[in-house]
Amino acid sequence: MNPAMNIALKELYTSVKSKRFIVMMAFYFLIFGIAVYSTKDYLIQMGVPAVENNELFMWGVSGYTYMTPFAMLFMINMTIITIIGAVLGAALGADAINREVETGTAKVLLGHPIYRDEVINGKFLGMGILIVIVNLLVYAMIIAVMLIFGIPLDGDSLIRGFLGVAVTILYTLTFLSIGVFFSTLFKKPETSMLAAVGLTIFMTVFYGIVASIIASKLVGPAPSWGTSSYEAWQEARKLWMARLHLINPAHHYVQMVSYIFGGDRFVNYYIPLGDSFTYGFNNLAILLVMLFLPFAFAYVRFMTRDIS
Amino acid sequence: MSQAAIRIENLTKLYGRVRAVDSLSLEVETGEVFGFLGPNGAGKTTTILSMLGLVIPDKGRVELLGYDITREPIRIKERVGYLPENATVYGELTAWKNLEFFANFYRMSNTEKERRITELLKMVGLWEVRYRKAKTFSKGMKQRLLIAQTFINDPELLILDEPTSGLDPEGTRLVKDLIRKAKSEGKTVFFSSHILSEVEELSDRVGIIVAGKLRASGTIREIKRKFMELEGYEIVIETKEPLPEIEHTEAIRIKKLAPNRTVIFTRSDIREELSRYLTSRGITILSLEIREPSLEDIFLKTIYRREEE
Numbered sequence: 001m002n003p004a005m006n007i008a009l010k011e012l013y014t015s016v017k018s019k020r021f022i023v024m025m026a027f028y029f030l031i032f033g034i035a036v037y038s039t040k041d042y043l044i045q046m047g048v049p050a051v052e053n054n055e056l057f058m059w060g061v062s063g064y065t066y067m068t069p070f071a072m073l074f075m076i077n078m079t080i081i082t083i084i085g086a087v088l089g090a091a092l093g094a095d096a097i098n099r100e101v102e103t104g105t106a107k108v109l110l111g112h113p114i115y116r117d118e119v120i121n122g123k124f125l126g127m128g129i130l131i132v133i134v135n136l137l138v139y140a141m142i143i144a145v146m147l148i149f150g151i152p153l154d155g156d157s158l159i160r161g162f163l164g165v166a167v168t169i170l171y172t173l174t175f176l177s178i179g180v181f182f183s184t185l186f187k188k189p190e191t192s193m194l195a196a197v198g199l200t201i202f203m204t205v206f207y208g209i210v211a212s213i214i215a216s217k218l219v220g221p222a223p224s225w226g227t228s229s230y231e232a233w234q235e236a237r238k239l240w241m242a243r244l245h246l247i248n249p250a251h252h253y254v255q256m257v258s259y260i261f262g263g264d265r266f267v268n269y270y271i272p273l274g275d276s277f278t279y280g281f282n283n284l285a286i287l288l289v290m291l292f293l294p295f296a297f298a299y300v301r302f303m304t305r306d307i308s
Numbered sequence: 309m310s311q312a313a314i315r316i317e318n319l320t321k322l323y324g325r326v327r328a329v330d331s332l333s334l335e336v337e338t339g340e341v342f343g344f345l346g347p348n349g350a351g352k353t354t355t356i357l358s359m360l361g362l363v364i365p366d367k368g369r370v371e372l373l374g375y376d377i378t379r380e381p382i383r384i385k386e387r388v389g390y391l392p393e394n395a396t397v398y399g400e401l402t403a404w405k406n407l408e409f410f411a412n413f414y415r416m417s418n419t420e421k422e423r424r425i426t427e428l429l430k431m432v433g434l435w436e437v438r439y440r441k442a443k444t445f446s447k448g449m450k451q452r453l454l455i456a457q458t459f460i461n462d463p464e465l466l467i468l469d470e471p472t473s474g475l476d477p478e479g480t481r482l483v484k485d486l487i488r489k490a491k492s493e494g495k496t497v498f499f500s501s502h503i504l505s506e507v508e509e510l511s512d513r514v515g516i517i518v519a520g521k522l523r524a525s526g527t528i529r530e531i532k533r534k535f536m537e538l539e540g541y542e543i544v545i546e547t548k549e550p551l552p553e554i555e556h557t558e559a560i561r562i563k564k565l566a567p568n569r570t571v572i573f574t575r576s577d578i579r580e581e582l583s584r585y586l587t588s589r590g591i592t593i594l595s596l597e598i599r600e601p602s603l604e605d606i607f608l609k610t611i612y613r614r615e616e617e
Contacts, residue, residue: 001412307363
């Protein structure tokens with residue numbers, strides 16, 4: 001067996017059985033269940049879908065969405081996944097390397113014919129597979145919920161949902177990558193776990209508030225409401241918010257999903273998928289950079305460090 | 309002449325300003341059991357970790373089984389069994405799964421894998437608990453499982469770092485038997501320890517490392533001889549009649565234990581001259597022998613000398 005695959009399968013096996021994974025999944029299902037329960041009547045009686053203005057201030061995203069029942073359920077799920085998915089990714093990776101070094105299993109492992117890069121690749125691959133499985137499961141669950149409640153499904157939404165899942169996987173992997181990087185940065189697994197989960201919660205929950213405060217400070221006091229200078233002030237503030245959100249993976253993820261389910265008010269339908277990806281190209285590119293950059297740093301650190 | 313299984317040249321490893329290993333060179337012949345002795349913090353583990361490429365040395369090179377560890381690590385590790393110190397197995401996996409995981413790194417058929425795992429689990433006495441998660445094992449059981457993984461690839465060269473640490477007497481005997489068995493099969497064993505009796509009992513040759521430097525190496529006999537040449541001899545004489553006054557230029561100190569029993573501390577072996585001298589004086593020699601230093605004496609003296617330096 002390929003050594004990296006051997007490690008990946010071991011990681012997958014142990015991660016699925018880990019307490020942190022079980023707790024996170026239970027927490028996710030609980031919140032998703034509550035969300036479905038509280039919106040099911042609205043979804044059932046929704047009627048003809050319409051293009052709606054969707055404001056997600058927390059992640060600095062706003063735009064028009066073609067709100068089919070599926071799109072709505074997916075968006076509800078997205079708001080949960082933006083936080084829980086990120087925490088899951090970070091938590092899975094945050095002690096991937098330093099735990100092995102601390103317990104001494106890294107020495108045992110590297111005493112066998114395996115290159116160091118195969119160890120880090122194998123670990124990432126194993127946890128990555130788990131993230132893919134979880135996301136596909138969630139996608140299947142959304143469809144199942146709709147079928148159970150007899151909510152109408154349409155093919156276009158399903159395809160867009162599938163693309164949304166692909167972006168969700170990319171987003172979760174980004175936090176996995178950050179977690180793995182932290183596991184090579186800190187000696188103690190507890191420290192790296194705390195730092196990675198702390199940073200993730202900050203970026204997905206509080207960063208929007210912090211960015212809003214900083215942007216307001218940067219553009220100065222607001223002029224009187226309704227004046228042209230107020231509009232200019234608001235534009236400047238928006239620009240700063242957008243700049244500040246550049247480093248936030250949650251912003252790029254939510255923005256990308258918004259584009260995928262983006263609506264055209266004139267035709268009252270989805271914008272073409274090609275347009276969605278054209279608008280979201282930067283977000284997708286930044287997410288990819290955010291995925292590979294921490295992993296590259298982790299890679300270099302692990303390859304050059306002493307295992308003692 | 310047999311090929312060296314281990315060749316270390318001028319190995320140096322620094323941790324900040326501390327020289328954990330300092331210009332260490334040594335060779336271990338194929339089929340030899342080499343005991344690597346040293347007090348805690350002497351550099352034994354760092355040397356071993358450098359041998360396997362787990363620690364990147366600042367200077368020097370290591371060759372195992374004729375290959376350079378930096379260039380051919382996989383080729384080497386396919387033929388080496390390594391037992392680290394202060395390590396553990398994967399707690400979430402069962403004993404069987406642990407060994408299966410490590411076996412997957414080698415080119416083995418499934419049948420061969422199963423046969424090997426069964427053999428090893430029986431060998432280390434964990435067969436009955438093979439489906440139990442390793443995290444439920446005692447420290448000794450985990451160490452046994454670690455020992456088993458060392459042998460998963462039927463290695464030609466065994467590198468064991470404190471192999472008996474954490475083991476009960478039965479486990480210790482198992483390790484000793486495994487080292488003896490490996491030697492009888494022509495395998496090379498390099499093991500570190502600070503248990504002198506263990507090293508003396510098992511090793512063909514010994515190396516003593518203190519503060520990163522190799523202070524002595526060779527067979528135990530050679531080390532003892534060198535030590536005596538350096539530190540002097542202790543000649544014990546027992547005679548039938550009381551001993552007369554002995555004067556010799558090589559004698560450093562004479563200690564009378566009884567009227568007919570004396571210890572002479574000398575710079576060289578003067579037994580022949582002593583024997584001739586006493587016989588010419590009509591004294592019957594009951595015994596005349598050199599009291600050899602124990603490995604413990606040598607070890608402690610070597611450390612003590614380092615502290616004096």
